[in-house]
Amino acid sequence: GQGKWARKMSPERFVDEIVYVRDQWGPLRVVSLENDDEILHLRSWVEPAFTLYARRVGLPYYVMTRPDSVSDDIARLLKESGCIGVSMSLETANDRLRNEVLKKQFGREDVENAMECLNRHGIPVKMFNMVGIPGETLEDAMATLEMNARLKPMWARCSILQPYPPMDLYQWCKREGLF
Secondary structure (H helix, E strand, C coil): CCCCCCCCCCHHHHHHHHHHHHHHHCCCCCEEECCCCCCCCCHHHHHHHHHHHHHHCCCCEEEECCHHHCCHHHHHHHHHCCEEEEEEEEECCCHHHHHHHCCCCCCHHHHHHHHHHHHHCCCCEEEEEEECCCCCCHHHHHHHHHHHHHHCCCEEEEEECCCCCCCHHHHHHHHCCCC
16 A cells, blocks of 8 residues: 555665675676666656766676666666666557567557657667467557567567466466466
């Protein structure tokens, strides 16, 4: 009942851990910040974290995030702090499949806006897509392909949906007899 929340380490701890890895097991040439789709979500955390990263680490990096976390200000900060690529998901061009079935909760316009902002600041994008989503039609899959062609990510990946237990989607697919 208190709205969205997230528990994150402080910007200092975030940078300290990267410095520790660099100093203990270096030399690092690039840092990959993956599997945290929410890394750019807390605006009050992003600026101090990436400003400190640029000052203390100074290495080029890739980041994985959600399209609805990218704004022009964030894209500029990423570029200024050494970001050389962003990974994000479209999954499908069909908003209903993305939001009701996959529970992603962002719209096509979020993806389009993120791409526009990242392109404006010269940051290449790796786009994740998916086929085999329950309820998907051939037309939906083609619309996803067409959206990727229009947005022109540097790299587009397409995977086949693999619902794993105990995820809600797995349970749903099992109940509906889709296996």
